[in-house]
Amino acid sequence: MSALNEKASASSADLLTVSGLDVEYPIKGFRRKPFRALTDINIHIKPGETLGLVGESGSGKTTLGRAILGLAPISKGTVVFDGNDITQADRKQRRALGRDLQVVFQDPYTSLNPSLEIGDILAEPLTVQGQSPAAARKRVKELLDQVGLPSDALSRLPREFSGGQRQRVAIARALALSPKLIVCDEPVSALDLSTQAVVLDLFLQIQRDTGVSYLFVSHDLDVVRHISHRVAVMYHGEIVEQGSSHQITRDPQHPYTQRLLLASPVPDPDRQAKRRNDRHELLAAQQLEEASGIPA
Template sequence: MTAGYAPVPTTTRRKDLLTVEDLVVEYPGKGLFAKPFRVLHGVSVEIAEGETLGLVGESGSGKTTLGRAVLGLAPVTGGTITFQGKDISHASRKQRRELSQDLQVVFQDPYTSLNPSMTVGDILAEPLGIQGISGQQARRRVQELLDRVGMPLDAMGRLPREFSGGQRQRIAIARALALKPRLIVCDEPVSALDLSTQARVLDLLLEIQAQTGVSYLFVSHDLDVVRHVSHRVAVMYEGQLVEQGDARQVTQEPRHPYTQRLLLASPVPDPDRQAARREARRELAEQHATVTA
């Protein structure tokens, strides 16, 4: 993965698009008298207009749950989620339908996120039809979307299985862009792709952001991927934020031992450096275990 940083938004005055304050998410425990299982413990983050917040952590850290809570797919037990100045913590189904025009998602697996029985044209036209856009206007919009993500126009009449993983993810991104959203939750959008395809998809996301001003909540377990696209980075560990700040600072000079371990977990091509990083990571893990014991 080519190291890089998303360009800083040109707005001199920060205007938050999404604000999450003291968010708590709990799921019912298994069994009649079991206590609820708390996944998020008072998490607070903000995303400005035209900004990417990279949310990074290992599996089970709670990062995907945060994205799902923003989308209304996880229960909000406490705290608030504010989008465009409105509290959407407990939005109704009707309100969520209205929100879909400004709040979209790109899922992890391009092989399962697209309906295999629908043509690409129908997949991209579906959200437009739900919003009352149909006919020639929808067709023109679908053509614009395919052009924006670098797909040929003849893709409209083909099925998702006829494309590669990277092409399918481009189609998924086009679907997310169909209604011109203000914020897209990207849930591990490149983890199922090979490295060269990852780089192309990440560059596409950056290009789209530069053209449209869309904001991203970019969820990933890979600090190197997050570094490539984010303005700011938030690091999650066991349902809590342990570090948050400018992408360059967090990914080059992390302060928290857990973030340091994530950085050392990123592979490097030099075997000797890789061995040294592995040893340093092991020592950090031992130190952390001693402190928390």
């Protein structure tokens, strides 16, 4: 917690509150029930706080981020952002929300327009919101400096940069309008380990400098532990455990959280082998319990 922005604990008002949220997708076919991707989701994020949302592929964590952004259908529940109910916000309202609610996607290779220079990519959200070309150019230079990229990046194309540099560009684009909350959807999973560490430190520094909040989505509990004040664990479309980052990683209560923790890599080969064995034993015990209905 010492490495994180402690301003988050100073405010009692929530920036984002998600209450009783369900997301369902229709399935084609005669009288087929819709597929429920999320069930009764309840989370909140305070100003300057990071909520880590962790779970394996298919757990529903990306769907939750998409629902908050208005990209997934909400069948029940509410999403309140900065005091306003945005559950069923229309296109005009979503455009206005773009100033305060932004996203960084998983893949820096596909999230940037390959035919545009970096300066144009960063200026686009500014000009869409009505800023003059001169004001946009000034802001773009500030953004490049903020994410640690050289000024000559303005005239270069995304393909001329490494994966970590491209993700810095994506982060700069998300920061362009000084948002209050950024949904970070697996933003370091496509990067190698050394680059991951650099980009995570960049996220932390930006939060300290600006007070921005993050919903940080990841399948890696170790990554989430590094950056989050609090953690919510998702399993089969439900949140099975929530708590402080310290509590979730030191004393996990739910068996699924325990499995995620055992799956996190450690540098010691012997400890890593023991973790692998412990995880297999825990998984086998849980499968036996589910099949028999009798606690293992």
